Amino acid sequence: MTPCFILPESVLAELARRDDPELRETALRTIAASASLRTQRTTFTQAVQQLGVGSAALAGLTPDSGERKSVYDVGHGTESDLSGELRRKEGGGPDPDGAVNEAYDGADRTHDFYREVFGRESVDGKEMELISSVHFGTDFDNAFWNGLQMVYGDGSGRVLAKGSLTKDIAVVAHEITHGVVQFTAGLRYRGQSGALNEHMADAFGSMCKQYVAHQAANEADWLIGAGVLGSALHGAALRSMKAPGTAYDLDNQPAHMKDYADTSEDNGGVHINSGIPNKAFYLAATGLGGFSWETAGKVWYHALSTKLGEDSDFKATADATVTSARELYGDKEAEIVSSAWTEVGVR
Numbered sequence: 375m376t377p378c379f380i381l382p383e384s385v386l387a388e389l390a391r392r393d394d395p396e397l398r399e400t401a402l403r404t405i406a407a408s409a410s411l412r413t414q415r416t417t418f419t420q421a422v423q424q425l426g427v428g429s430a431a432l433a434g435l436t437p438d439s440g441e442r443k444s445v446y447d448v449g450h451g452t453e454s455d456l457s458g459e460l461r462r463k464e465g466g467g468p469d470p471d472g473a474v475n476e477a478y479d480g481a482d483r484t485h486d487f488y489r490e491v492f493g494r495e496s497v498d499g500k501e502m503e504l505i506s507s508v509h510f511g512t513d514f515d516n517a518f519w520n521g522l523q524m525v526y527g528d529g530s531g532r533v534l535a536k537g538s539l540t541k542d543i544a545v546v547a548h549e550i551t552h553g554v555v556q557f558t559a560g561l562r563y564r565g566q567s568g569a570l571n572e573h574m575a576d577a578f579g580s581m582c583k584q585y586v587a588h589q590a591a592n593e594a595d596w597l598i599g600a601g602v603l604g605s606a607l608h609g610a611a612l613r614s615m616k617a618p619g620t621a622y623d624l625d626n627q628p629a630h631m632k633d634y635a636d637t638s639e640d641n642g643g644v645h646i647n648s649g650i651p652n653k654a655f656y657l658a659a660t661g662l663g664g665f666s667w668e669t670a671g672k673v674w675y676h677a678l679s680t681k682l683g684e685d686s687d688f689k690a691t692a693d694a695t696v697t698s699a700r701e702l703y704g705d706k707e708a709e710i711v712s713s714a715w716t717e718v719g720v721r
C-alpha cells in the first residue's frame with residue numbers, strides 16, 4: 375500500500391523544479407524519503423490485508439481492551455526506526471515535547487469524535503491502539519498513515535511550517551480516517567476510489583475539527599491544514615472543501631466533474647479530484663443545516679461503512695449517500711444530498 379500522505383508529492387515535485395537550489399534540495403529530500411517508504415511498506419500492509427486481521431495483532435501488541443493511544447519519537451529516523459521511542463501512553467502524563475502532546479491530544483479528540491458521534495471504537499471498531507510517531511525524518515514535509523499508524527514529519531519551514539502538522543486537528547483526524555477507511559470500505563488508493571479515500575479523510579477530518587470547535591456547518595472554515603504552509607507556499611491551507619482550488623497557490627483541485635483531472639501523477643489525482651466529492655459534501659452538509667456531523671456525517675459514515683467497497687467510484691458513492699440519507703432520515707434529506715452531487719456534475 376502506498377502511504378497516505380497529507381501533501382501530494384506532485385506539489386513537492388513542482389517545488390523541486392523551481393529555480394531555488396535550497397528549496398529543490400528540501401523538496402527532493404522528502405520525495406526520496408517517501409519513495410523508500412513505498413517499497414518497504416508493501417509487504418507488511420499486504421499481510422494485514424490478506425490475513426484480514428487487525429494490524430495491532432500483527433505488530434505483536436496485546437489484545438484489545440479499551441481505548442489505547444501511544445506516541446513515539448522516531449528521533450529523525452526513517453521507516454526502519456518506526457515506531458521509535460515511547461514517549462507517552464494511555465493514562466500517562468504530558469511529555470516535555472509539545473509535538474508528542476499534540477499528536478496524543480489530536481488522537482484523543484479524534485477517537486472520542488468517532489466514538490461519540492458514530493459509536494466507532496478506534497479505526498478498526500475494536501479499539502485498535504492509535505499509535506503516532508513524531509519527528510520522522512529530517513525536516514520531513516509530510517504526515518501520513520502507513521497502514522498501521524500515524525507518522526508526522528517536522529516540516530522544513532519552506533514547504534510546510536515547522537512543527538505545524540500535529541497542531542491542526544483536521545490533519546490528525548485526516549490521517550486517522552485513512553485507518554477507518556482501511557478497515558471499512560478499503561477504498562483502493564488510486565483513481566476515483568483513491569480520490570474518495572482522500573475525500574473521506576478530508577470530510578471526517580474537517581468534521582472532527584468542527585466537532586471540537588462546536589461549529590455549525592455554515593460557520594466552519596472547511597479548511598484542511600490551516601496554518602501548515604511553509605514560506606514557499608502561499609494561502610490559507612492545503613485544501614478547502616468549501617472552495618476547492620482556492621486554498622493556496624498550487625491548489626489545483628477541481629470542484630466539478632467538467633474539470634476532472636485525468637492524470638497519472640498523485641496516484642491518478644487522488645489529492646486533486648477529491649475536490650469534487652469534497653465540494654459535494656460541503657454542499658450536502660450546509661444544505662442539511664445544523665452541525666455537519668449530525669446529519670451529513672452520519673449519512674457519509676453509513677455509506678462508507680456499509681455500502682462502499684474498494685473499487686467504488688464517484689457515481690456509486692453519490693448513489694450510496696443518497697440511499698443512506700433516505701434510509702436514515704427520509705426523502706427530503708435524500709433530495710438535498712442528491713442535489714449536492716448534481717451540483718458538482720456527478721449525479
Ligand SMILES: [Zn+2]
Pocket residue numbers: 378379380548552572575
Ligand atoms: Zn490523505
